[in-house]
Amino acid sequence: MDKILGRLSQLVAGRRSKWITLAVWILLAGGLSAVWPSVNSMERNNAANLDANQPSVIAEQLAEQEFPSDSGIPALTVWTREGGLTDEDYTRLQELTSYFTANPLEGMELVLPLEQMPLPALKQQASEDGTTWVLPFFFAKGAETDVMKTGMEEIRSQAETIFEKDPFDAKLGDQGLVARVSGPAGISIDAVGLFSSADVSLMIATVLIVLILLLLIYRSPILAIIPLIAVGFAYGVAGPILGKMAEQGWITVDSQAISIMTVLLFGAGTDYCLFLISHFRQLLTEEKEKSKALAAAVKGSSGAIAMSGFTVVIALLVLLLAQYGSVQRFGVPFSLSILIMGIASLTLVPALLAILGRASFFPFIPRTPEMQTERAKRRGKPNRHPKSKASAGWIGRTVTKRPWTIFIVTTLLLGVLASQATRIEYTVDLLSSFPEDTPSREGFAVIADKFTPGELAPVKLMVDTEGKDIDLQGTFSSLPYISQVSTPADGKTNPNIRAIELQLNVNPYSNEAMKHIPELRQTAESLLADEGIGEPENKVWISGQTATQYDTENTNARDTKVIIPIVIGLIALLLLVYLRSIVAMVYLILTVVLSYFAALGIGWVVLHDLMGNAAIQGLIPLYAFVFLVALGEDYNIFLISSIWKKRKVMPLKDAIREGVNETGNVITSAGLILAGTFAVLATLPIQVLVQFGIIAAVGVLLDTFLVRPFLVPAITMLLGKAAFWPSKEGRLGQESVEDTVK
Template sequence: MEIFFERMGRLVAGKRTKWITLLVWILLAAVLSIVWPGVKLMEQNNAPNLSNDKPSVQASLLAEQEFPNDSGIPALLVWNREGGLNDEDFGNIQKLTAYFTENPVGGQELVPPFDRIPLPALKAEASEDGTAFVLPFFFEKTSDSEIMESGVEEIRKQAEVLFGYDPFAVKQGDVNEISARVSGPAGISIDAVGLFSQADVSLMIATVLIVLILLLLIYRSPILAIIPIIAVGFAYGVSSPILGKMAELGWITFDSQAISIMTVLLFGAGTDYCLFLISHFRQYLTEESSKAKALLKSLKDSSGAIAMSGFTVVIALLVLLVAEYGALHRFAVPFSLSILIMAFASLTLVPALLAILGRASFYPFVPRTPEMQEERARKKGKKLKATNKKPIGGWIGRVVTKRPWAVVSITVVILGALALNATRIEYTVDLLSSFPEDTPSREGFAVIGEKFTPGELAPVKLMVDTEGKEVALQDSFKDLPYISKVSDPAQGATNTNIQAIDLEFNINPYTNEAMNHIPDIRAEAEKSLQDAGVSSPENKVWISGQTATQYDTEMTDSRDAKVIIPIVIGLIGLLLLVYLRSIVAMIYLILTVVLSYFSALGLGWIVIHDFMGDAAIQGLIPVYAFVFLVALGEDYNIFLISSIWKKRKEMPLKQAIQEGVTETGGVITSAGLILAGTFAVLATLPIQVLVQFGIITAIGVLLDTFVVRPFLVPAITMLLGKWAFWPGRHMEKASGKKSLSG
């Protein structure tokens, strides 16, 4: 394998081929960007997350067929004047409905005929205190967020004409003017896409800046800081049109959230791969006067670890293809393909750039051999000063080899205590709660919850097949403690045996409490059918609505976690076994990263819940974080263990561990800080799900960087001794050259 990478180095970074490699990347990125659409042009932000076999989806399809007047995506226009809505306000609302009845916006399906209702009857539909009114607009089921946003903008313009000012810009709680907000499923969808779209540019800028700043602080070289940015730019430039073309052909779908996280992953992981090579190059430049020889040795030493690390991440991300939840499933191809291209760029483009720039890459702190330093000092007429600078992290190598039991005990206790805290975590699938409080859909919901009953925002539709029998459906639900309102029964349009009622919760329909009542509603409906003599009642109940959708989402998330986590562990374990040829090493490397993952969840919950005050974290985050942290965490283990495995062939294991920890300490610390920094950028965005994901992932990376990799893994290796290589053989070598760590 080392011979292969050495030959590849000569091919991509030779005297002439380095320019050819650079030219190929430039042409590849340019041509693909011209002939194929970019990834941003092919985003699909309203792709379904639940498959058609999910109960809530089947119920929605039945509702569309049997109760077509109730179909569509509701946009709830929430009107509010704290001093009380007046006759002029209601008159303008009637004019608004009349206008859009005659002049429907794109994608509009239905507007209630409020303009035909007498004013006293319309006022009776307002809140009890007369300060709020909800006007629903229904968009077609096929409408995406762009169509709905365009329609809402038309409504806003017409409202400004009728009221004489823009009620959508009026601050909530104003006494003198009426305010309007769009809530409900349509409003939430519009705000979700808007928040992610707004985050794209700021996220890209912030990520580039954090990488540049950290590289400048760590390496103090402006040229070196730009090299990883260039590599990531080319990787993105190639992967973007490829992903865009795949989406155009209908092979994959992705949304703006996936692209945002993909960008962060590219910068974080891509910079890590670049640094793995750059660190070796800098070291060999102090030993070799020829930059070409130094680069070839660097590639020979680091390429295997880079390739293995990249392949580990790619395989782990591809496992997301088995996810049933759409958002998870859609992440698989964009993430894995972009990392694969980034790893390839690290092994081809980056060596070519280093070959072109040579020692100038590290300016002004240029690494030179001792002979070159002496010659440089002689020419300047200065005496070369002796240096006794010890490598950073040398003391860690001594500690983990002299007191491995103490190191393992302390680190396991600390990480175990944090992991235990993960059992306290509360989860939610409520998207609305992840929005900033001043988001229109959330402000509108707050008014509905305060002025009406919160269940009006998202009622549940219960449908049953009565087989023509008398079923007291309404009576069965009107006295339930969690239901505030039950509608009159309605019959199906094509099947009159289908009977439906709308149920409004007296609690927030997006909460876990409401969601957990979905099985109760189903059980109550089945009991009513059974009492009426309906056969097989368990197959004749359907529940649709946002609360039912969230219940299915939670069930799907739970299923995905149970399937994805074991597969990821198994595949990464298999890759480690093939690479290291040691069952024992594979087991403890997997266990340490899994322990680190649960510790990150526990510490993340302390930050998110105890310090930031969030009541719950989004339900998808544990699976997201697991795939990223286990795959990326193994990168550092692979880089460390590769160094130890190589050195133990030339020196005693204790010395190999010391030198391996010392040699990799600087680069892994730098890489970990940069990777954690890029994920931490997500915490600056106004979207709770990305904030929480960024915090937990950054914490996990830091734990891997400063606890698992430098202390726990080498200490376990020291304790196991020759058994760390089982079933491979380890022949203890005699003491070799003096340790780098002193």
């Protein structure tokens, strides 16, 4: 492998090949963008997250078949006025529905004909205090979010004409009429809007944070731009490929996946570039010929870069095994983008460095001592010897002198932090991840306050009665967590199937509501069994948002149990193949897993104790695990690769000290940049990204400043030669045990 990668610089960064390499990337990015659609244009934000075998999905299909009048997606428009709605308000609402009855919107399935109802009847459906009325507009099942958004904009425009001002623009608490849109349609519109508005701002913020950190760390404007160029080309190639795959129906992409993919590309991509660039800069202080220095840099770092990138690609591909759609849709975009970024860092970056040479590091150009002397003579100034770096090696010296102390302190610290993860509360409530001033969340708050919270998303329960008269309404009305039960309805094609709608007296999106789903099922099955109906477990169906979230929680739990062990196993296998050491593989995996739980613990303290979040999204642990374990191993691989190579020519103690000191600066700078890019997510108005960004940034910082410089070297020092077991590669002649542990 080293020989193959050693020839890489000659193939991509030779005197002529460097220009060919650059031209190939320009043609690839430009050509693919010209002929294939961009990935952003192929986003599909209403793709199903649960597969067809989930109970709530089966129930939804049955509801559409037997009770088609309820098959639309409701946009619940909430109309409220402090002091009570007026007769004029009701009259204008009748005008609004009359207009859309005569002028139906694209994708709209049903408009309630309020104009056919007398005012007294309308007032009876208002809230008890007469201040609020909920008017639903039903869009066709499967309607695209963009279609629903356009429809609601037309409703808002017409309301502004009829009411002579825009009630959707008024603030809650104002004296006039205030309107909001909530319900499944409103939530979907807000979710897509939040992610869509975040795309551009996220891209700009990510580029700026990477550029600023690179300038602060390396103080070279040219060097700061090189990784950004590489990431730009990688995105320019990956985007059209993903767009074409989505166009062909091979994959599905959504706004959330593209947003996180952008951050991942800039963060991890910049890391790979820096691993090569830092090695090149170091060798330029030892080798006068830039081409030889670059060849040595590519040979010395490409193995670790390739292994690091491959580890991340494999870990991300495991997401394809997820059953939950939102997680599964991450697999291909993330892994493909990292694969292309890895190729760019091993081909395009060497070509750019070959073209720019030492000027890449302007104004702090690295030179050999001889070049420094010649330059000083030409300028007629005394040669300034570089400052001693003794002070910079204190970490390496400390780790090798006091490995037990370092091991005990870091392990205890990480353990204490990880213990906080046991306090975490999880939720799958999408609405709670929105900012409090989001229209759909404000609308829900009004409904919960003026009516019952369960009215926003009722639970539909269907049973096969086999023709028997079963008291569904009476049975479920007696349950303490049910506020209202509808009159039973008979199925359209099978009258033996009867359905009731249940309004919970708690937030239907909450964990408390989800706990009632198995209770409702058990109650219905017991009722059927008491009536002598056989196999009642196959004759009860529950649909609605609460049931969907219950299945979502179970699916997330299944994905976590399946994906995490597979990711650990695959990364362990890759480490074993690369390092040929079972012992090293085990402790490298364990340190990163411990760091992951510590990141969850710190994240919970920040999100819950400091920011007031009652719970974090249920997908966060799985997202964070895959990213932190895969990316954390990047830094371990880069460090251990250095130690392993130096172990061939010096005692292990010296190899650890030199390896820590040699990789310290580049890993620190890479970690800061990666953490900074994840932290950008915390600036967005979407709680799921805020939570993921904070936990991922904390995890990267723990790996960068605690696990990599202290814990891993300390363990390696304590294990001594056993760290290489069973491989004998890298042992230094007849070195005595005393030389190793002194």
